[in-house]
Amino acid sequence: MSTDLATFNPFDPTVLQCPFPHYAQMREEAPVLRLDHLGGLYLVTRHDLVLEVVRDPQLYSSQFGGASMPMPAEDRAKMAEVMREGYPRVPTMLTADQPDHTRYRRLVAKAFSPRAIADLEPEIRRITTELLDAIVAKAAAAGGTASVEFVEEFAVPLPVRVIAKALNVPDERLADFKRWSDDSIAGIGTQLDIDGRVAAERGVNEFQHYFAEQLERRRTEPQDDLLTNLLNARIDDDDPDVTDRRPLDMPEMLSIVQQLLVAGNETTTKMLTEMMRLLGEHPDQWDAVRADPDRVDRIVEETLRLSTPTQGMFRIVTRDTELGGVPLPEGSRIVIVFSSANRDESVFPHPDEFDPDRDHVRDHLAFGKGIHYCLGANLSRLEGRIALQELAARIESFRLADDNQYGYFPSFMLRGLTSLTLEMTPATVTA
Numbered sequence: 182m183s184t185d186l187a188t189f190n191p192f193d194p195t196v197l198q199c200p201f202p203h204y205a206q207m208r209e210e211a212p213v214l215r216l217d218h219l220g221g222l223y224l225v226t227r228h229d230l231v232l233e234v235v236r237d238p239q240l241y242s243s244q245f246g247g248a249s250m251p252m253p254a255e256d257r258a259k260m261a262e263v264m265r266e267g268y269p270r271v272p273t274m275l276t277a278d279q280p281d282h283t284r285y286r287r288l289v290a291k292a293f294s295p296r297a298i299a300d301l302e303p304e305i306r307r308i309t310t311e312l313l314d315a316i317v318a319k320a321a322a323a324g325g326t327a328s329v330e331f332v333e334e335f336a337v338p339l340p341v342r343v344i345a346k347a348l349n350v351p352d353e354r355l356a357d358f359k360r361w362s363d364d365s366i367a368g369i370g371t372q373l374d375i376d377g378r379v380a381a382e383r384g385v386n387e388f389q390h391y392f393a394e395q396l397e398r399r400r401t402e403p404q405d406d407l408l409t410n411l412l413n414a415r416i417d418d419d420d421p422d423v424t425d426r427r428p429l430d431m432p433e434m435l436s437i438v439q440q441l442l443v444a445g446n447e448t449t450t451k452m453l454t455e456m457m458r459l460l461g462e463h464p465d466q467w468d469a470v471r472a473d474p475d476r477v478d479r480i481v482e483e484t485l486r487l488s489t490p491t492q493g494m495f496r497i498v499t500r501d502t503e504l505g506g507v508p509l510p511e512g513s514r515i516v517i518v519f520s521s522a523n524r525d526e527s528v529f530p531h532p533d534e535f536d537p538d539r540d541h542v543r544d545h546l547a548f549g550k551g552i553h554y555c556l557g558a559n560l561s562r563l564e565g566r567i568a569l570q571e572l573a574a575r576i577e578s579f580r581l582a583d584d585n586q587y588g589y590f591p592s593f594m595l596r597g598l599t600s601l602t603l604e605m606t607p608a609t610v611t612a
């Protein structure tokens with residue numbers, strides 16, 4: 182299959198169902214592809230070129246903010262009006278450049294430290310066990326095998342509840358919390374109409390007011406939690422890299438919490454779902470991981486490579502330059518396509534195959550690279566590892582239900598299945 186690359190539309194829902202043959206063609210014919218019909222947007226699809234971009238954050242800015250897709254002036258005014266009802270949306274980590282970015286990463290690292298992430302392990306295991314208990318009970322009630330809609334019954338609730346726990350959100354607000362997360366990503370990489378965008382921004386306002394109140398409360402009643410740690414985070418006196426030593430203000434904290442919420446939920450859901458699809462398609466790998474649970478890490482990494490949840494990310498070119506021989510004028514918008522880089526045959530032989538035993542299985546770019554390297558990489562790896570350990574321990578066998586449609590959300594940025602039904606047979610079914 183060969184596409185006319187000049188008219189290629191990366192947002193086309195049909196393309197988004199399986200963009201990989203198109204990316205393979207781009208890597209071969211036009212690894213820096215200019216799309217005139219999308220306002221001169223460039224797609225960067227080769228591994229070495231994606232690395233070149235992420236390693237030079239001064240030349241390739243992350244200050245894409247809300248300007249990732251052009252919008253008519255009238256719609257922009259509507260959006261501004263609804264946003265005035267919330268706190269200012271300030272660009273922090275993901276959409277900030279140095280030196281501001283350094284300050285944010287330093288401060289957030291104090292609150293969201295490797296230690297804080299490791300401390301979540303028992304909670305992740307508890308939530309996983311609870312979700313699996315429900316599946317096992319369902320199977321028992323059904324006579325041994327349960328039909329499980331894995332997205333809703335496992336892959337959505339696990340990361341939502343973990344990040345909610347980290348942010349100390351009470352159980353009765355979990356449904357709101359998930360809705361706010363959905364609202365926060367509503368416009369990312371999709372062609373949402375203005376009414377949809379306005380409704381989503383209202384949800385973001387609601388989220389901001391909830392967390393602002395929680396943060397304010399912790400000024401006088403500190404708790405042992407991430408929100409209190411964000412409030413109290415300070416730049417070290419002897420840190421030579423940060424000149425602006427202000428602690429985080431309210432809009433900055435809200436922006437950071439929102440990023441944790443968005444990044445922590447959707448991406449991990451997609452990783453978990455895709456992992457089970459791949460294992461369903463490769464029952465030998467399922468049997469192997471049941472026999473040897475040490476294989477979980479390799480399976481998580483190979484899932485991230487082959488089914489990269491964050492397909493791509495924007496950058497803005499800050500001065501005239503050239504990438505892969507293609508001139509890029511100052512101000513150009515580019516998308517670095519991680520999911521294509523992860524199938525670059527020059528780095529990953531037989532790239533379309535699921536092969537957890539491949540060399541350099543961790544060399545994928547699913548978490549990016551450089552200064553914006555995913556802050557939650559360790560957390561999502563931990564969730565993936567625990568989920569698979571517990572699933573392998575408790576589920577004897579499973580198969581992909583025949584009526585699966587394997588439809589993907591029509592988002593260019595976040596790639597994941599809308600649903601996945603698994604016929605699951607637990608190892609021991611209690612009557």
Ligand code: HEM
Nearest residue numbers: 274275444445448449491494547548549553555556557561
């Ligand atoms: C499988 C799950 C995940 C994937 C695939 C993923 C992917 C990514 C990628 C590709 C980037 C780099 C973006 C860029 O270069 O512009 C990134 C950044 C980020 N991720 Fe993740 N992420 C995941 C989970 C998480 C989790 C669980 C959290 C937090 C709870 C998180 C928080 C962040 C933040 C805050 C950034 C911005 C970092 C910065 O700009 O300095 N992510 N993520």
